[in-house]
Amino acid sequence: xxxxxxxxxxxxxxxxxxxxxxxxxxxxxxxxxxxxxxxxxxxxxxxxxxxxxxxxxxxxxxxxxxxxxxxxxxxxxxxxxxxxxxxxxxxxxxxxxxxxxxxxxxxxxxxxxxxxxxxxxxxxxxxxxxxxxxxxxxxxxxxxxxxxxxxxxxxxxxxxxxxxxxxxxxxxxxxxxxxxxxxxxxxxxxxxxxxxxxxxxxxxxxxxxxxxxxxxxxxxxxxxxxxxxxxxxxxxxxxxxxxxxxxxxxxxxxxxxxxxxxxxxxxxxxxxxxxxxxxxxxxxxxxxxxxxxxxxxxxxxxxxxxxxxxxxxxxxxxxxxxxxxxxxxxxxxxxxxxxxxxxxxxxxxxxxxxxxxxxxxxxxxxxxxxxxxxxxxxxxxxxxxxxxxxxxxxxxxxxxxxxxxxxxxxxxxxxxxxxxxxxxxxxxxxxxxxxxxxxxxxxxxxxxxxxxxxxxxxxxxxxxxxxxxxxxxxxxxxxxxxxxxxxxxxxx
Amino acid sequence: xxxxxxxxxxxxxxxxxxxxxxxxxxxxxxxxxxxxxxxxxxxxxxxxxxxxxxxxxxxxxxxxxxxxxxxxxxxxxxxxxxxxxxxxxxxxxxxxxxxxxxxxxxxxxxxxxxxxxxxxxxxxxxxxxxxxxxxxxxxxxxxxxxxxxxxxxxxxxxxxxxxxxxxxxxxxxxxxxxxxxxxxxxxxxxxxxxxxxxxxxxxxxxxxxxxxxxxxxxxxxxxxxxxxxxxxxxxxxxxxxxxxxxxxxxxxxxxxxxxxxxxxxxxxxxxxxxxxxxxxxxxxxxxxxxxxxxxxxxxxxxxxxxxxxxxxxxxxxxxxxxxxxxxxxxxxxxxxxxxxxxxxxxxxxxxxxxxxxxxxxxxxxxxxxxxxxxxxxxxxxxxxxxxxxxxxxxxxxxxxxxxxxxxxxxxxxxxxxxxxxxxxxxxxxxxxxxxxxxxxxxxxxxxxxxxxxxxxxxxxxxxxxxxxxxxxxxxxxxxxxxxxxxxxxxxx
Numbered sequence: 012x013x014x015x016x017x018x019x020x021x022x023x024x025x026x027x028x029x030x031x032x033x034x035x036x037x038x039x040x041x042x043x044x045x046x047x048x049x050x051x052x053x054x055x056x057x058x059x060x061x062x063x064x065x066x067x068x069x070x071x072x073x074x075x076x077x078x079x080x081x082x083x084x085x086x087x088x089x090x091x092x093x094x095x096x097x098x099x100x101x102x103x104x105x106x107x108x109x110x111x112x113x114x115x116x117x118x119x120x121x122x123x124x125x126x127x128x129x130x131x132x133x134x135x136x137x138x139x140x141x142x143x144x145x146x147x148x149x150x151x152x153x154x155x156x157x158x159x160x161x162x163x164x165x166x167x168x169x170x171x172x173x174x175x176x177x178x179x180x181x182x183x184x185x186x187x188x189x190x191x192x193x194x195x196x197x198x199x200x201x202x203x204x205x206x207x208x209x210x211x212x213x214x215x216x217x218x219x220x221x222x223x224x225x226x227x228x229x230x231x232x233x234x235x236x237x238x239x240x241x242x243x244x245x246x247x248x249x250x251x252x253x254x255x256x257x258x259x260x261x262x263x264x265x266x267x268x269x270x271x272x273x274x275x276x277x278x279x280x281x282x283x284x285x286x287x288x289x290x291x292x293x294x295x296x297x298x299x300x301x302x303x304x305x306x307x308x309x310x311x312x313x314x315x316x317x318x319x320x321x322x323x324x325x326x327x328x329x330x331x332x333x334x335x336x337x338x339x340x341x342x343x344x345x346x347x348x349x350x351x352x353x354x355x356x357x358x359x360x361x362x363x364x365x366x367x368x369x370x371x372x373x374x375x376x377x378x379x380x381x382x383x384x385x386x387x388x389x390x391x392x393x394x395x396x397x398x399x400x401x402x403x404x405x406x407x408x409x410x411x412x413x414x415x416x417x418x419x420x421x422x423x424x425x426x427x428x429x430x431x432x433x434x435x436x437x438x439x440x441x442x443x444x445x446x447x448x449x450x451x452x453x454x455x456x457x458x459x460x461x462x463x464x465x466x467x468x469x470x471x472x473x474x475x476x477x478x479x480x481x482x483x484x485x486x487x488x489x490x491x492x493x494x495x496x497x498x499x500x501x502x503x
Numbered sequence: 504x505x506x507x508x509x510x511x512x513x514x515x516x517x518x519x520x521x522x523x524x525x526x527x528x529x530x531x532x533x534x535x536x537x538x539x540x541x542x543x544x545x546x547x548x549x550x551x552x553x554x555x556x557x558x559x560x561x562x563x564x565x566x567x568x569x570x571x572x573x574x575x576x577x578x579x580x581x582x583x584x585x586x587x588x589x590x591x592x593x594x595x596x597x598x599x600x601x602x603x604x605x606x607x608x609x610x611x612x613x614x615x616x617x618x619x620x621x622x623x624x625x626x627x628x629x630x631x632x633x634x635x636x637x638x639x640x641x642x643x644x645x646x647x648x649x650x651x652x653x654x655x656x657x658x659x660x661x662x663x664x665x666x667x668x669x670x671x672x673x674x675x676x677x678x679x680x681x682x683x684x685x686x687x688x689x690x691x692x693x694x695x696x697x698x699x700x701x702x703x704x705x706x707x708x709x710x711x712x713x714x715x716x717x718x719x720x721x722x723x724x725x726x727x728x729x730x731x732x733x734x735x736x737x738x739x740x741x742x743x744x745x746x747x748x749x750x751x752x753x754x755x756x757x758x759x760x761x762x763x764x765x766x767x768x769x770x771x772x773x774x775x776x777x778x779x780x781x782x783x784x785x786x787x788x789x790x791x792x793x794x795x796x797x798x799x800x801x802x803x804x805x806x807x808x809x810x811x812x813x814x815x816x817x818x819x820x821x822x823x824x825x826x827x828x829x830x831x832x833x834x835x836x837x838x839x840x841x842x843x844x845x846x847x848x849x850x851x852x853x854x855x856x857x858x859x860x861x862x863x864x865x866x867x868x869x870x871x872x873x874x875x876x877x878x879x880x881x882x883x884x885x886x887x888x889x890x891x892x893x894x895x896x897x898x899x900x901x902x903x904x905x906x907x908x909x910x911x912x913x914x915x916x917x918x919x920x921x922x923x924x925x926x927x928x929x930x931x932x933x934x935x936x937x938x939x940x941x942x943x944x945x946x947x948x949x950x951x952x953x954x955x956x957x958x959x960x961x962x963x964x965x966x967x968x969x970x971x972x973x974x975x976x977x978x979x980x981x982x983x984x985x986x987x988x989x990x991x992x993x994x995x
Contacts, residue, residue: 078533078539103594109590116578119575119596130600131571
């Protein structure tokens, strides 16, 4: 093996870090809590961005860019938002450095203190709604449908690559509507876009649902979420979409004249996914050999490794591979020929397995003569020798099959680990084993908190489509009447 | 007219602001010096990004992402860099807010002071080279060719949309090489990529050249630049590419083992273009009616405006337009049908002229019957009635002709405003008229500074290909011997 990867059984957490680091996705930087996203990791993120961006634009959303900094006073405007977001954040207080009087390096110039401190955006509702005030005066100006791809900062004490970092990359959509119905429909539409992306591109069988009031976004009336199950049975919130009501419009006085000539406050949504999705990708599909990338999101879908002893063999095999590469590219696939001369094939095989490339094609001198190649699929680790005749269509279909198989495997795992549960003792046991439990809940924050205190489990969501949950019963903890089951799990 | 635009003759500076604001490109935000890039402006920037990104990747460059924050001490490592960049910047000193003791809003938590202040990146050489130290140990690890698209902050007292803002968007490429020759070649390659992009996509006839030592990037051995002439005759530096020697490698101790087994410091380049290009686009091509966008960079290349009185006319004309739209899209063009029912055609015409859309197609009931449309080109404001027969090819060719005409017009303007000058009195006069002057320079910083103090003119570059400058002569100011002419101009 090129690089040793800790097995999941041995140490799941270390396995995760090994994959993030050794597959060249990311690493910690010199700045505490801030990561460096390496080229291979960034190429995956770029692919996510490009696909999601196209999906957003199909719904009429346009990209824009709003300032990195938010005046401190903006956070005091929306009461709940301030409680949720204005705490652990990066505060800019000065705008100049000067040479140190002792001649050693630089110090902050005390003369250059800002009148009002600026906060590095943890999320942009406040600065965006202060902007929308200038854009919206009439019903003709609505809806406003903006998204931005940017960096945000939330100070975190304990960080993990992709899952929890002080700085991360994300997109945040912010829309403004004339009616509550239209805004709610938009929030729903966007969570369905996320679910579609998660399921069909990332091969993640996510559960779509509403957050309980306790887990809602600070300032939201309703938060919709997609929740994914990781291989340790923990839940990972992979994207959220919020119906914000008129809260931000009221805080920033954004009103419009409706068709009847009356002034009304505007209705809002916001929705986002982040580089956290990279963490989901690692943990949902990876195995003890490394990453397993669904073809739809893999920056390299096919890697070709020539096997040779002589220079002549090398050049004739790579020449043949270049022809094949072209044929694959015509079908829309991304291909890399790994003809590095300083590394053995076995080393290359392990490296591309670690990096999760869906299909590997090897060709040696005997293959060249026989008109065959060895095809290896990353998801099952199976290999077979096949004819180069009609290879492009075979591989094209194989990539589809791999995409489907990765989804099916994750889906089977999830199905095996979601259970109805109606007994509190059983709940405590099974939640520790990494199950998603469908339980009755009495709808109160007190009960939710008591369950969390006892088990660390939280309500991941009140599902809207994945399970039939509407039924009468008794709360798993309090025994009080309940009208539906909800999903409990321990989460990242 | 939809919105009044100040004419260039009346007030050039106000004209620029009018275009940026009224064409919906950008506006000032609630945070001093930080702009909001509006959807239409951002769509142009996205198009620039996408084309440039493809050009970078063809040269082997990969994207990555490095932290927003840089530890203060990093700026003290490279002596010249600290002088150039560690001054006017945003300094993060605290990581928490708390509720104000008086109950009104939030204040900075004095307990949450950072041990070491963090600087919001003004440019990323230092944090990137501290990272490269972990990536590079052997000649096999080289070259490293990374780029990042990100935001940067340089505190500015006097800001102008796109041209000088506290926060701006850019790309910064940072490459690491085994030899000086290879690094210099990369710096050259990238400035040629910029020149190619400026000339063939943005229709800017830029001059490529070296900066004088005085105008070099802080920490560079050599800075290459592309310089564009705006319509007021001022120069705008549109992109730079730096050969950094081993300065950053030495500051961050980045060494590699060469093929002979010896330790050597790595050679570096960096290169960037920013949202400043948006300013160049406005000022190089705009006219008194608004923006004039080269088709290659226009988010909307063709706008179609139906002209109707009845609902029946409206639906039959827009139906016909949808067919035409599809035909244009097949040829790769972006098209918008402006069928807003609340606005008159004249208003729409003015709005799309203001936004610089290259081609406008109008169709009324009589056109529909006759099988004709009215075609209007933005660059010359000419219109003609033509048959819908073969329209897609006609428009395809027209877009090419517009792209070429916009370049030719800018090129003719530049040619008319570049002059050789050998007399100091003439220099002072002509430089104020907005000329680029090709003058002899004795090569000293003292002379350069004296000329700047007297006239505000700086050496924009020592051209490498646009003019034949190698000849013996006498410095325009000092009279000392000179071996070549350089370009002097007043710049943005």
